[in-house]
Amino acid sequence: MSEKASEEYEKIESKIEKMLNPSITLEITMPEGVNKEAFLKLENDSKFIETIQRQIKKRLK
């Protein structure tokens, strides 16, 4: 697949993907006094993400 076709596909796919499965990306700076390795692991921690989702629900209600 040519680079141009690939870019075009990615553009449309991400637009549709955002509509079907809306998501946001937050940049959270590491707070002081926490372990760096443990902090970085949170990005893929499903329990942590669920906690954030609950917080969002609470905030947006």
Place this chain on the structure above:
Amino acid sequence: MDIALLFSLIFALVMILLVTDRYHRSVTALLGAFLTILFASEYGLFNIQGLWSELIGFIDLDTVLLVIGVMILAESLARSGLFEFIGLSVAKIVGGGFRRISISFMLLTILFSALLSNITAIIIIGALSVSLAKKFRTDPTDTLLYASVMTNVGGLMFMISSIPNLIVAAQLDFGFLDFVLISMPFALIISLVSLLFIVRKIKDNSDSSQQIEVDPWEVVENRGLFYRAAIIFLVVIIFFIFDDFIKLPLGLIAIGGAIIMLVLGGQEPESIFSDVDWGTIFFLTSFYIIVGGLSKSGVLTAFADDVVQILSFNPVIASNLNMWICALSSSIVDNIPMSLTLIPVMQHVSVVTGFSLNILGWGIVFGANLGGNLTPIGSPSNIIALGILKKEGLSVSWGEWFHKCVPIVVLQLLLASVYVTFLSVIL
């Protein structure tokens, strides 16, 4: 060196480079055109004093303008979000699992590729299918494979649906209505037959509890632009339909529509120009020069005489052979050079044998459009469908392609044979 042999070698070199995909196809064609000009000038076939006007004489400007105009119009329409809007609306209405959506997407693929380039159509359908497959937690492979086959069926619908159609229309004087009356009914028949085949093949293993809760209008960024693009496109189609009465060159209608779209469409012209497939335009114009060299050196006439020897005994067999030759060659080489080369050959065959050029022309249209699906590399939409799947971590082997797609394509080509035979009898 014999001139005919020299130009045959240039043509063979171009074909080998195209098959092996050594360079971008436009670069290959430019190289072939350059060699043609060089040797034709050296051997006195082209007049070096009036070289540029001679070269322009080889290029069918109406076809080139028609292709550029249709590309600008289709690109503007695609950017309006109309097709994503239709896709999401259909998915929302159909709902009830990914299988039902996949089947409805086959119909959408035919519609999209009838109005857009096959490449744009498969990119939009691919993006919709992949995103929805993720939502339904299933595999989009079969949907994309069958959709890529259906793009070439949609390519048969209208005169503007594929580049071989535009070439045949401009060079053999086929109008928009000719395609509606002859090619579209056949496209509808094979759509139905292919769909019956595909429905049995697509399995349902998706999470049908998922609901599509989106407003399809969200995909349209600017409703004013959306309506303007759709209306201008529709008006151009109406002009194409009535071209038999208004008698304007097709290229003029297309480029006129494109200019109006650029003026009134409200989209950034630079951005539209950058997305027009200029590689195809270079490829097309360069190939006209290569064919011009073949014609001037006598290669085309000699080849056409040989073809006459083979085809002269029966018009029905001639039409069928022409279609199959075009289909098989389009499965390994781009269908644009095949159409450009076969048209003058068939014009010669028609003059010598008295066979209907119309039937031979329709054979080129059916063969060039459908033949590309015989291999994964035969059509750009196949290459893109496989590229999208690869991007999503799903690779498809040639074996899987042959197993899943070729039976449908062979069926389509057999039906095309029956249809060409039918046309030979009634036209």
